[in-house]
Amino acid sequence: MTKTKEKYLHDKPLNTICYEHAFHQANLLEGLNSLRQKGALLDITLVIEGTVFRAHKAVLAACSDYFRAMFTDNMLESRQNEICLNGLTATGFHQLLEYAYTSRLALNIANVQDVLEAASHVQMVDVIQACSGYLQAQIDIDNCVDITTIAETYSLAQLRMKVYRFMSCHLLEFSNSAEFYRLTPQQLENLLAFDFPVDCSEADVLRIVLAWFFHVDTNELDVRNAYAVRIIRYIHFSEISKRKLHSILDKTFENRKYEWQLYRLILQEVCLQSVKYKSTFSSNLLNSRGMEMAVLKIGGFGISGITNEITYCFSTERKWKHLTSIPHVEQCNFGTAVFNNELYIVGGCFNQSLQENIHPFGFMYSPRYNKWSTMAPMKIERCRFSLNVVGDMLYAVGGASEVEEYNTSTCECYNPRLDSWYMIQPLPAYVSQHAGATYEKNCVSKLYISGGIDRDNVQNYMFCFDVHLDKWVTCTSMLKPRADHVMLSIGKYLYVCGGWTEDNETRARVLVDTIDAYDVEKDCWEARIVCVEQKIYFIGGFHSDAMFDKDTAAIEYYDIETGLWTIEDKYPQDIWEHTCATLYIPKCRDDMEVIPTSESSV
Secondary structure, eight states: OOOOHHHHHHHSOOOOOOOOOTTHHHHHHHHHHHHHHHTOSOOEEEEETTEEEEEOHHHHHHHOHHHHHHHHSSOGGGGOSEEEOOSSOHHHHHHHHHHHHHSOOOOOTTTHHHHHHHHHHHTOHHHHHHHHHHHHHHOOTTTHHHHHHHHHHTTOHHHHHHHHHHHHHTHHHHHTSGGGGGOOHHHHHHHHHTOOOOSSOHHHHHHHHHHHHHSSOHHHHHHHHTTHHHHHTTSOGGGSOHHHHHHHHHHHHTTOGGGHHHHHHHHHHHHHHHHHOOOOOOTTOSOOTTEEEEEEEESOEETTEEOOEEEEEETTTOOOEEEEEOSSSSOBSOEEEEETTEEEEEOOEEEETTEEEEOOOEEEEETTTTEEEEEOOOSSOOBSOEEEEETTEEEEEOOBOSSSSSBOOOEEEEETTTTEEEEEOOOSSOOBSOEEEEEEETTEEEEEEEOOEETTEEOOOEEEEETTTTEEEEOOOOSSOOBSOEEEEETTEEEEEOOEEEOTTTOOEEEOOOEEEEETTTTEEESSOOOOSOEEEEESOOSSSSTTSOOTTOEEEEETTTTEEEEEOOOSSOOBSOEEEEEEEESOOSOOOBOOOOGGGO
16 A cells, blocks of 8 residues: 555654755845835834834834833733834934834934934844944044043943043143033043043143133032042142142142132142052153053064064063064064163064075054054164163164174164164174163163173173263173173162073083172172062073973063062963063053963963
């Protein structure tokens, strides 16, 4: 007897295949919008400001929690065919309805507030986020106060942070506009309390705040003065010199004898902060607002080869994050210096067709604006040289160059204000892979150069360049020859750390594991460390000269005061032949990318 078709299909094993049409959602929206335009199957009429809107309850409920509750819960509106909505505009709701049926939202500066108001009222989260994103892209000096008010009215946290950061970054320009004086007392307090980086000194911040206080009619001044205690406490008086502070106060209150209460309040806050906070402000930093000192790892080599990546780590977080990359082909052996909290990367070498190419070009990085800019090239291309800041200048000394067969004794100086290099007296030796450090005291500026390689031999040289005399002087030699080491200036001492020397018999490389101290005033070396309140950090590098005996992710520091070594968490990846520096970095960055840990550094 023959099986029926149904019985035959049921006897076959199940082999389910799921089909998904890529354009089904778009087709569904298109079909619903077509029904709306034809007036078919519409089951709700909404009246807003006298304007009639007809729609499908199912569509509105699918897009909005507000309408979902209205049409599905046991509410009076669920049984009505016509509803009057208050608290929103017809202009704003028209855009919401178009979005619900087409997924398209047409925003402009004229309608965005109406759309945001309507979206907030009916709880359409996607539209609220779209309005916030649109406003973020429109922020400028002329509208930032209005956008701040919108952000705070509708609790748009991301937009609020964005606009206050914009105000801070453009504080000088903003404070010179009429818009600045429209800030409410609470908004000015927020602007200071958020602690974003600003483009002016703290003395300028004080002037700007005092100007805001008095830029009102007398009858409104009392309202602002009521916020004085809350606002003044956010001024960082420790970053304002006493002379500058008294100059600002004398000029501001000279013809305002009736406002001595505010004057006394400022002096009280100055005294309070002087007791409560210890100033750690760096004179090379325009303003510490929103900035935090970080340790930088710059370039070097890793498991994947040479890299131009620069990473940083805050002492409070102990997490290494990507900062930026040097805007050049992958290079090494460049000069590194920090001046006015800007990072200078100069010279270096790179491989091209298996040949080392040395170049003279330089770049400057601003952490405040997260931006690189080019600088004038050096007179001579060089790598494996020293780059140090002395006074207001950068000094490039020695190194390897295409000009001379071995190393060079030439030196040159860079003026950041003029963006130009000029040659200075040559070094008394032809050295590369040496170290440099600056010593400054009582308006005396000197540059010290130690060790290095001269004609293939590791040296124990110690030279001093007197900036004012434009003259090199030979100092007491180091306790042992070193190359590829570092020299740090702390107090009246220069500390020489790490590097390598040569075995007297075999000329094999031997890593140096001691820290020696040079007394600048006595011109003598000490093997014993002198006590000062500082720490020396060591990041990565080789543990010995053998390629397989290395500790290239280790981080440890030496406390000069206690004489103790401390081992910290390892760097996320193996690194060597890099440079390190300290720089103030904005505490709040949009690209907080944490460096992943490689297996070899665990």
